[in-house]
Amino acid sequence: MNAFVTLARRHLWLPPLLVLVVLGIAIGIMRPGTFAIDQINIKVAAAMTLILIATGETIVVSRGGIDLSVGGILSLTTAICATRGDPGLAESIFWIGFVLVLGALVGVLNSVIITIGKLQPFVVTLATWSILEGCALMVLPAESSGVPDSWVAVEHVTPLGIGVPIMLLGILVSLWAWFSRTRIYNAIRAAGSNERSAYLNRVSVLGTNAWAYGLSGFFAAAAGLYFSTQTGAGHPTVGTQYVLPAIAAVVIGGTSLLGGRGTLMGTIVGAFILTLIGDVVFLLKLQSYWQWVMSGFILMLVVILTGLTESRSSSGSGS
Amino acid sequence: MRRWLISPSPILLAYAAALLLFVLVSFYSPGFANPAHVATLITLAAFIGIAAIGQTIVIVGGGIDLSVPWIMNSAAILATALAHGQDWALLWIAPLILLAGAAVGVVNGIGIALLRVPPIVMTMSVNVITQGLLLIATRGFPPPLAPKALTAVAAGKIGPFPVILLVWIILAVAIVVVERRTSFGRYLYALGSNRTVATLSGVPVARTTIAAYAISGTTAALAGILLCGYSRQAYLGMGDPYLFTTIAAVAIGGASILGGTGSYLGTVAGALVLIILTGVLPILKLDVGALKIIYGLVILVTVFISAPSLRELMRRPGSK
Numbered sequence: 001m002n003a004f005v006t007l008a009r010r011h012l013w014l015p016p017l018l019v020l021v022v023l024g025i026a027i028g029i030m031r032p033g034t035f036a037i038d039q040i041n042i043k044v045a046a047a048m049t050l051i052l053i054a055t056g057e058t059i060v061v062s063r064g065g066i067d068l069s070v071g072g073i074l075s076l077t078t079a080i081c082a083t084r085g086d087p088g089l090a091e092s093i094f095w096i097g098f099v100l101v102l103g104a105l106v107g108v109l110n111s112v113i114i115t116i117g118k119l120q121p122f123v124v125t126l127a128t129w130s131i132l133e134g135c136a137l138m139v140l141p142a143e144s145s146g147v148p149d150s151w152v153a154v155e156h157v158t159p160l161g162i163g164v165p166i167m168l169l170g171i172l173v174s175l176w177a178w179f180s181r182t183r184i185y186n187a188i189r190a191a192g193s194n195e196r197s198a199y200l201n202r203v204s205v206l207g208t209n210a211w212a213y214g215l216s217g218f219f220a221a222a223a224g225l226y227f228s229t230q231t232g233a234g235h236p237t238v239g240t241q242y243v244l245p246a247i248a249a250v251v252i253g254g255t256s257l258l259g260g261r262g263t264l265m266g267t268i269v270g271a272f273i274l275t276l277i278g279d280v281v282f283l284l285k286l287q288s289y290w291q292w293v294m295s296g297f298i299l300m301l302v303v304i305l306t307g308l309t310e311s312r313s314s315s316g317s318g319s
Numbered sequence: 320m321r322r323w324l325i326s327p328s329p330i331l332l333a334y335a336a337a338l339l340l341f342v343l344v345s346f347y348s349p350g351f352a353n354p355a356h357v358a359t360l361i362t363l364a365a366f367i368g369i370a371a372i373g374q375t376i377v378i379v380g381g382g383i384d385l386s387v388p389w390i391m392n393s394a395a396i397l398a399t400a401l402a403h404g405q406d407w408a409l410l411w412i413a414p415l416i417l418l419a420g421a422a423v424g425v426v427n428g429i430g431i432a433l434l435r436v437p438p439i440v441m442t443m444s445v446n447v448i449t450q451g452l453l454l455i456a457t458r459g460f461p462p463p464l465a466p467k468a469l470t471a472v473a474a475g476k477i478g479p480f481p482v483i484l485l486v487w488i489i490l491a492v493a494i495v496v497v498e499r500r501t502s503f504g505r506y507l508y509a510l511g512s513n514r515t516v517a518t519l520s521g522v523p524v525a526r527t528t529i530a531a532y533a534i535s536g537t538t539a540a541l542a543g544i545l546l547c548g549y550s551r552q553a554y555l556g557m558g559d560p561y562l563f564t565t566i567a568a569v570a571i572g573g574a575s576i577l578g579g580t581g582s583y584l585g586t587v588a589g590a591l592v593l594i595i596l597t598g599v600l601p602i603l604k605l606d607v608g609a610l611k612i613i614y615g616l617v618i619l620v621t622v623f624i625s626a627p628s629l630r631e632l633m634r635r636p637g638s639k
Contacts, residue, residue, distance in 0.1 A: 066439070117623050122383070122439075123570050124619065130563065131615030137608030236608075244385075244443050257437045287458065292451030296444040303436045 012254030013266030016302060020269050023276045030283040041163035045230060047275040048165045049074075051268055052223035053242050054249040055172060056107075056216030058267045059185075061250050063212035064192035064259025065121035069110055070220035070246060071239025072132025073103045077224025079140035081147050082234025092150065100221050106132065107217025111209035129239070136236040145233040155229035168226070169268070176264040188212050193260025245274055248295065252302045273298065329573025329581075329625035333588035336571075336621070340595045348602045354479050356598075362474065362549065364594040365487040368587055370542035371565040372494055373424070373535025375586045378569050379498075380531045381511040381578030382438040386427060386446040387539045387565055390420050391558035393453045394543030398469065399462045399553040406468035417540050423449065424536025428529030442532075454555065462553055469548030483545060490538075494583045507531060511578025563614075564593055570618050573625045592617065 007014060028035060053070050060067040077099050084095055106128065114124050155164050179185055191198040191208040199205055223242070228234060251257060252273055253266025274295055281290045345352035370387055377384045394416045401415075402408040423445060430441040475482045498504040506527040509517040518524050542561070547553040568589030574581020596617065600610050 113619065113623075119622055120575065123566075123622050126563070126566060126570075127615040127618035127622075129615070130611045130618070134608040134611030134613075134615065137606065137611065141606070141608070244447075247439065248443065251437075251440050257439065287455050289451045289454035289459070292447045292454070294451075296446075296448035296451065299440060299447075300430065300436065300444040303440050304430075304434050307435050 012261070012263045012306075013269055014254075015305065016252050016254060016266055016269045016273060019298070019302070020273050020276070023273060023280060027276060027279050027283060031279075037161050041161075041166060043272075043275065044165040044169055045163060047271050048168060049223045049227045049230070050242060050245055050249055050271040050274065051169070051172070052219050052226055054246040054253075054267045054271050055176075055264060056219030057246045057250050058253070058255055058262045058264055059188065060121075060212045060216045061247075061255050061257060062185075062192050062259060062262030063188045063208060064195065065114070065209070065212065066247070066257070067107070067110065067121065067125050067213060067216045067220075068243055069106065069125040069128040069132060070216060070223075071243035072129040072136065073106055073217055073220035073239070074224045074227065074242055075136035075236050075239035076132050076139065077103065077221045078147075078228045078234040078238060079136040079236045080234075081151070081225060081228035082144060083140055083146060084148055085146075087148055087150075092148065096225060099225060100218055103217040103219075103221025103224075104214045105217070107213040107215065107220075108210050110217070111206065111213035114213070115206045115209050129243070133237065133239060136239075140234045140236045143233060143235050143237075147228045147232045147234065151229045152232045155226070165226075173264070173268075180264070184208075184211050189260055189262070245295075248299050249274055252299055254302075254306060256306075329621070330585040330588065332624060333572050333585050333592065333621065337588050337591040337595060340592065340599075344595065344599050344602065351598065351602065358476065358479060358481050358484075360594050360598055361484050362481045363597070364590045365481070365483045366542055366546050366549070367561065367564045367568055367593060368487055368590040369490060369545065370539055370561050371568045371586045371590060372490060372583060373532075373538040374565040375569050375572070375574060375581065375583045376494070376498075376507065376531045377438075377535045378566075378574050379511050379578060379581050380507045380528060381514065382431060382528070382531065383442065383566070384427065384532065384535045384539075385439065385442040385562060386423065386449065387535065388558035388560075388562045389446050389449040389453065390423055390536055390539040391543030391546065391561055392553075392555065393449055394420055394540035395547035395553035395557060396453060396457060396462050396555075398544045398547055399465050400457070402466045402469075404464055404466055406466045409466055409468055413544060416544060417537050420536040420538075420540025420543075421533045422536070424533035425529055427536070428525075428532035431532070432525040432528035457555070459555065464552050465547045465550075469544065470551055471548075473545045473548030483549075486545075491583060491587060498582055503527065503530060508579055511580070513579070564590075567614060567618055568593055571621045573621070575625075 033039060053074060056070060057067055080095070080099055080102075084091075087095060110121075110125055110128055113119060113128075114121050117124075157164060187198070187203045188208045188211060190201070191203050191205060195205060198208075227238065249270035250262075250267050252270035253263060253268070255262040255266060277294050277298070278288070278291050281288060281294065284290075341352075350356060370391060374384055374387060397416050397419070398409075398412060401412045427438075427442050427445055430436045430445075431438050472482050472486070477485070498507070506517070506522045509520070509522050510524060510527050514524065539558075539561075543558060546557060550557070568586050569581065571589035571592050572581060572583075572585025572587070574585060593614070596613055597610060600606070603609075
């Protein structure tokens with residue numbers, strides 16, 4: 001038991017991974033064929049929007065902040081995607097680039113307001129979330145289809161049976177393996193764990209904020225792109241459904257809201273747990289609303305357990 | 320006097336903004352200031368104001384309550400479902416629902432104070448769980464109509480004055496007294512400005528935190544009951560807008576989300592600003608998108624003005 005606590009302290013994503021494995025086995029028993037490659041494709045596709053948006057959130061949370069504006073960026077991106085008509089290749093590349101850069105710029109703007117004004121990330125990003133969702137409604141007043149067919153087609157290719165979502169997941173994990181060792185991410189974590197001492201060690205408060213919120217905006221825009229190609233439609237208010245689940249995925253994954261550390265592996269596991277709860281509820285033939293109750297309880301449980309292992313191990317090291 | 324001009328308090332600024340906004344719009348569209356319309360605006364502001372009582376208390380104490388929307392919604396649905404349209408039943412139903420709201424708040428408080436769950440996570444979980452349980456209990460069907468007596472309180476008038484304004488004023492006075500004159504109020508501000516210092520100086524941290532969330536649960540439930548009286552029915556999702564508006568009202572009212580500052584008086588001004596802005600839309604022929612953009616900008620501007628760094632900057636020439 002103590003060995004597990006020590007291991008769990010080093011690899012924050014281990015306890016949630018256990019939960020995910022249990023969920024997976026339960027689903028596998030109740031519905032044979034769950035682990036066929038096309039079933040896995042479907043599950044990853046279902047979780048991908050949440051994974052992308054929660055990736056950015058993980059970075060912001062390890063910076064000690066929080067980003068609610070990702071909901072607005074997601075909404076705005078899908079609205080932009082659904083109003084592009086029928087673009088050619090060059091135009092498509094332009095708009096995809098445009099959306100990603102826009103997301104990153106919005107994030108940087110968040111960081112500038114937060115840092116210069118010495119304001120709380122929660123309020124600032126709540127405000128920018130509202131502004132962005134307003135912009136989304138201006139671009140596209142109501143939910144409608146209209147995402148370019150070619151974009152939707154790209155999302156649905158499956159070379160060798162492996163879908164785009166799985167490939168995206170692979171790219172994401174490899175990128176993270178690199179990014180989590182860079183000086184930038186170390187600085188972000190240092191500033192997230194103690195802004196003042198990081199500042200005294202010449203870590204830039206604004207710089208680390210700009211990177212964290214900029215990346216968060218970028219990933220939220222990527223999530224919006226992915227969501228539009230997956231559904232083929234623009235949803236100017238869809239962001240509301242993803243803000244709190246994104247934070248929940250980060251927290252379930254073992255990243256502390258206090259900042260200073262973060263784990264993408266955990267966040268991905270957290271996003272899968274939240275996605276698979278729906279399956280479990282369906283297979284148990286419960287009302288679909290049980291999904292809400294179960295995810296709430298899992299979130300609470302994970303946080304309480306993480307808190308307990310922390311206080312246990314810290315009291316252990318003290319004695 | 321000069322000092323007051325150089326660094327006016329955020330609360331005064333919020334009231335000035337509400338007044339200025341109201342006068343400007345009234346000039347632009349004379350119908351805006353007619354008593355019936357003002358009464359409607361005040362009634363709508365009262366729902367935000369009452370739901371935001373608890374949010375203010377919790378934020379002053381350094382927390383946040385994301386469970387307001389579905390506590391409101393549950394209260395509304397319980398009120399209609401239990402009363403079956405009968406007025407006398409409200410006499411036992413209303414206190415029961417307020418108690419239930421307080422109980423949910425206590426659960427929030429225990430998780431945050433004793434189990435050390437971050438407020439965002441705890442109240443978010445409780446919100447989701449409440450939502451799920453409510454949907455399961457009602458099977459997603461809309462419950463029956465609200466009792467008439469409830470509508471009389473929430474939408475009725477005594478002469479030109481809405482009844483709910485009276486309720487709001489009484490509650491506001493009570494809360495301001497609690498904030499300023501009771502030991503709970505002092506503990507709350509101490510806790511919000513620095514938890515460690517508060518603990519060391521003997522503030523009963525756990526008790527204060529739990530009480531703050533219990534108040535929030537109670538006022539959210541009250542707002543929910545009144546809101547279902549006003550709309551004459553309860554429906555799923557009716558509380559959702561109040562997550563944003565209660566936090567926005569507190570922020571516009573000048574309280575720092577980090578806790579330790581602010582007053583309910585500011586939140587009242589915040590609620591008025593939000594509602595006047597909503598009323599401006601049809602006049603300027605703007606849509607929901609524009610309202611969201613304006614809401615966001617107003618929050619940004621007000622938190623910028625009341626931000627410590629900027630106030631320091633403005634005070635500097637005066638102190639020289």
